Amino acid sequence: MNKLELDRRAFLLGAGASLSASILAKPAFAKLKNQDAVFASGFKSPNGDFGLALLSKDGDLIQSYSLPARGHGIAANQNSNWAIIFARRPENFALAFDPKTHFEPVLFSTPADRHFYGHGTFSADGRLLYSSENDYENGIGKIGIYDAHNNFTRLGEFNSAGIGPHEIIMMPGGKTLCVANGGIKTHPQFPRTKLNLDSMRSNIAFIDAYSGNIIEVHQLPDNWSLLSMRHMATDQKGNVWIGGQYEGSAFDQAPLVARVSMGTSLQFIDLSSKHNVGFKNYIGSVTINDKEGLVALSSPKGGQVLILDSQSGNVVKSHFTSGVCGLSPSRNSFIASSEHGHFAQAKHDLHWDNHIGQVL
Amino acid sequence: MRITIILFLFLLSLVPSQAQSDKDTKKLLSNVLIEYIQPRYLDLHTHAQNLASETEHLCHKPSASNLGVVQSSFLSFTHSWAKIEWFRIGPVMSKNRIERILFYPDRKSTGLKQVQRALAQEDQTVTSLKSITQKSVAVQGLGALEFILFGTGYETLQTDEGSFRCAFAEAITQNLVEITKTLSDTWTSESIVSNYWLNPSAENPLFRNDQEALNMLIGTLVHGLEAIRDVRIGAFLKEEAKFDRPKSALMWRSENTTAMISNGLEGLLELFNVSAIETLLPEENSSLGDSTRFEFHQAIRTLNSLQKPIAGILTSESDRKQMEYLKLSVGYAMSRLDNDMSQQLGLSAGFSFGDGD
Numbered sequence: 001m002n003k004l005e006l007d008r009r010a011f012l013l014g015a016g017a018s019l020s021a022s023i024l025a026k027p028a029f030a031k032l033k034n035q036d037a038v039f040a041s042g043f044k045s046p047n048g049d050f051g052l053a054l055l056s057k058d059g060d061l062i063q064s065y066s067l068p069a070r071g072h073g074i075a076a077n078q079n080s081n082w083a084i085i086f087a088r089r090p091e092n093f094a095l096a097f098d099p100k101t102h103f104e105p106v107l108f109s110t111p112a113d114r115h116f117y118g119h120g121t122f123s124a125d126g127r128l129l130y131s132s133e134n135d136y137e138n139g140i141g142k143i144g145i146y147d148a149h150n151n152f153t154r155l156g157e158f159n160s161a162g163i164g165p166h167e168i169i170m171m172p173g174g175k176t177l178c179v180a181n182g183g184i185k186t187h188p189q190f191p192r193t194k195l196n197l198d199s200m201r202s203n204i205a206f207i208d209a210y211s212g213n214i215i216e217v218h219q220l221p222d223n224w225s226l227l228s229m230r231h232m233a234t235d236q237k238g239n240v241w242i243g244g245q246y247e248g249s250a251f252d253q254a255p256l257v258a259r260v261s262m263g264t265s266l267q268f269i270d271l272s273s274k275h276n277v278g279f280k281n282y283i284g285s286v287t288i289n290d291k292e293g294l295v296a297l298s299s300p301k302g303g304q305v306l307i308l309d310s311q312s313g314n315v316v317k318s319h320f321t322s323g324v325c326g327l328s329p330s331r332n333s334f335i336a337s338s339e340h341g342h343f344a345q346a347k348h349d350l351h352w353d354n355h356i357g358q359v360l
Numbered sequence: 361m362r363i364t365i366i367l368f369l370f371l372l373s374l375v376p377s378q379a380q381s382d383k384d385t386k387k388l389l390s391n392v393l394i395e396y397i398q399p400r401y402l403d404l405h406t407h408a409q410n411l412a413s414e415t416e417h418l419c420h421k422p423s424a425s426n427l428g429v430v431q432s433s434f435l436s437f438t439h440s441w442a443k444i445e446w447f448r449i450g451p452v453m454s455k456n457r458i459e460r461i462l463f464y465p466d467r468k469s470t471g472l473k474q475v476q477r478a479l480a481q482e483d484q485t486v487t488s489l490k491s492i493t494q495k496s497v498a499v500q501g502l503g504a505l506e507f508i509l510f511g512t513g514y515e516t517l518q519t520d521e522g523s524f525r526c527a528f529a530e531a532i533t534q535n536l537v538e539i540t541k542t543l544s545d546t547w548t549s550e551s552i553v554s555n556y557w558l559n560p561s562a563e564n565p566l567f568r569n570d571q572e573a574l575n576m577l578i579g580t581l582v583h584g585l586e587a588i589r590d591v592r593i594g595a596f597l598k599e600e601a602k603f604d605r606p607k608s609a610l611m612w613r614s615e616n617t618t619a620m621i622s623n624g625l626e627g628l629l630e631l632f633n634v635s636a637i638e639t640l641l642p643e644e645n646s647s648l649g650d651s652t653r654f655e656f657h658q659a660i661r662t663l664n665s666l667q668k669p670i671a672g673i674l675t676s677e678s679d680r681k682q683m684e685y686l687k688l689s690v691g692y693a694m695s696r697l698d699n700d701m702s703q704q705l706g707l708s709a710g711f712s713f714g715d716g717d
Contacts, residue, residue, distance in 0.1 A: 072717055088717055089717070118717055166717075187467060189467070189594070189595075190465055190467075190590060190591050190594065190595070191590055192586065192590065193465065193587065193590070193591050195465065195467065197456065197458075197459060198456045198459040198460075198463065198496070198497040198498075230717075247453075248453050248454055249449075249450060249451060249452075249453040249454040250449070250450075250453075250565040250566050251450065251451075251454070251553065251556075251565055251566075252454060253565065273563045274562055274563050277562075277563055277564065277565050277568065278568075280572075284717070301575075302568075322571075354717060
């Protein structure tokens with residue numbers, strides 16, 4: 001174990017101690033009982049601390065927990081008592097929390113030679129948790145597997161079929177994982193530096209959730225080698241919508257939105273120049289409202305939310321709002337959050353991270 | 361439709377603050393183009409031409425003095441590059457031009473190994489402009505050239521014995537001339553890129569409005585400082601001296617590490633000064649410009665006392681402390697821009713907030 005990892009472990013231990021002081025209080029429990037939906041998101045407070053918040057569909061704050069560093073993606077499953085917030089790279093912690101508040105939060109971490117990439121998903125029965133991880137000494141993407149019934153003990157891992165796996169989702173049917181391998185190599189020694197832009201290749205991989213066997217890999221064409229596919233959502237038919245981030249020049253007008261399903265080639269979605277420019281080469285979140293047949297994609301850099309018809313791919317609506325990124329389907333629509341504190345219809349003195357997860 | 365209603369409510373409360381006027385931002389963009397981007401790329405191209413012609417001369421007439429001229433010219437080029445390398449907008453981001461000029465960090469020394477292999481095997485594909493541009497980016501630019509001019513075996517360049525090595529250097533310098541010519545030409549006043557730069561509009565891929573233009577400028581400064589602190593200094597300076605890695609430092613062979621850092625800071629300070637972005641601040645916060653400059657000057661002053669080989673700095677307790685202080689100073693400058701100034705201008709909540717996740 002190298003020095004960096006020792007330092008991190010020490011940090012995690014300290015963070016775990018402070019978490020016990022932030023268990024849900026009774027008044028919050030009462031608030032939770034009255035909600036028909038509860039959402040979770042990571043945040044940064046004005047004094048620079050990081051945390052996790054539970055909110056109502058209107059954006060009212062129900063409860064918050066402190067986090068040792070910045071949290072990112074949320075995983076939840078109706079068959080599990082737990083929801084998870086994963087650390088943003090290159091951190092290696094995740095916090096399991098019980099949205100119904102019956103159980104105390106569990107802080108767990110990757111092995112010393114791995115770190116999280118900020119996303120994960122449960123198995124259909126809620127027993128296993130899969131997470132996107134980095135084997136950073138070897139520059140290989142991994143899917144870590146944790147036991148949700150045993151304090152999130154790590155059970156093993158398999159290859160992600162690429163470098164820099166980011167969002168990972170469970171496909172309808174619960175047998176196949178879909179992984180967005182962003183293609184960008186990073187190392188904790190250089191926390192935010194992209195080490196292989198000269199040779200990066202992103203792909204979307206379908207992987208057997210039980211065996212880890214790679215079923216299909218959809219490689220991006222060579223002329224878009226600098227396009228990193230990172231965020232995804234699937235509808236109930238298995239159509240996966242993907243949002244990319246482009247590492248090249250803004251003048252290149254890279255195709256940032258794509259759709260793929262198992263057995264069907266990856267297709268880029270044609271957008272008008274205005275809508276493409278509105279993403280500023282950076283899509284930070286993708287979500288689907290299956291009932292309404294809509295896909296929403298957001299860009300905090302461009303302040304754009306674009307809503308597409310999930311059948312035709314046509315633009316239904318675009319919105320421009322500063323710093324918007326977090327998205328989640330709600331009963332009849334979407335809710336959104338921004339780094340300026342807006343969450344649905346509420347405004348908080350917090351900077352919301354890029355993702356919202358519905359946890360109840 | 362309910363979707364429209366909900367997002368619209370959200371929109372109502374998200375009208376960005378626009379302290380600055382269109383006219384002020386246009387002037388800022390024009391200043392940056394005319395006083396920073398254009399002269400910096402022209403300077404870089406001029407240095408590349410000098411380096412190429414002096415290398416060509418060395419290859420025709422190898423001698424210790426001609427090698428010295430090329431080494432000196434190499435350092436001048438790298439300092440010119442350091443002053444603009446954190447400006448990562450436009451053509452420099454296409455066709456891997458950044459990595460082709462300088463591939464760093466190279467964690468596993470894959471680039472170095474390729475250079476050493478090419479030298480050992482006298483691989484002819486690294487000796488012409490046409491073929492070297494088809495090779496790995498790691499053998500095309502400054503990392504490779506530094507090893508050729510300062511690494512093991514460099515002294516062969518003083519005689520005919522180094523003819524292959526010199527031809528390799530010559531191909532790299534020609535490559536640098538080509539790339540820097542493209543950069544300089546693309547930013548001329550009549551170019552499409554410059555037109556986009558000066559005129560934010562709805563379909564402008566650089567920025568649609570003044571706020572995005574300011575975001576871009578502050579973001580460039582913040583990300584540049586972050587990279588200098590975390591990648592350039594962080595590569596060799598670890599939490600404890602026993603973990604320091606002097607041979608991971610950029611250009612340690614040419615004893616150019618600290619000069620690259622100080623030129624990088626000077627380039628960012630120049631961009632900051634030329635933009636005069638502080639004039640867009642509310643009057644009660646106009647001193648933020650001076651306090652930001654103070655942090656830059658502190659860092660540059662610290663570096664001025666550390667213009668020596670990095671290995672020596674890291675083994676001297678007092679010099680190492682200075683280096684630690686430098687790292688802090690760079691962080692303070694970042695904080696002034698990322699937290700204080702961006703908030704006063706109503707910009708993003710922190711420029712590391714939306715980066716690559």
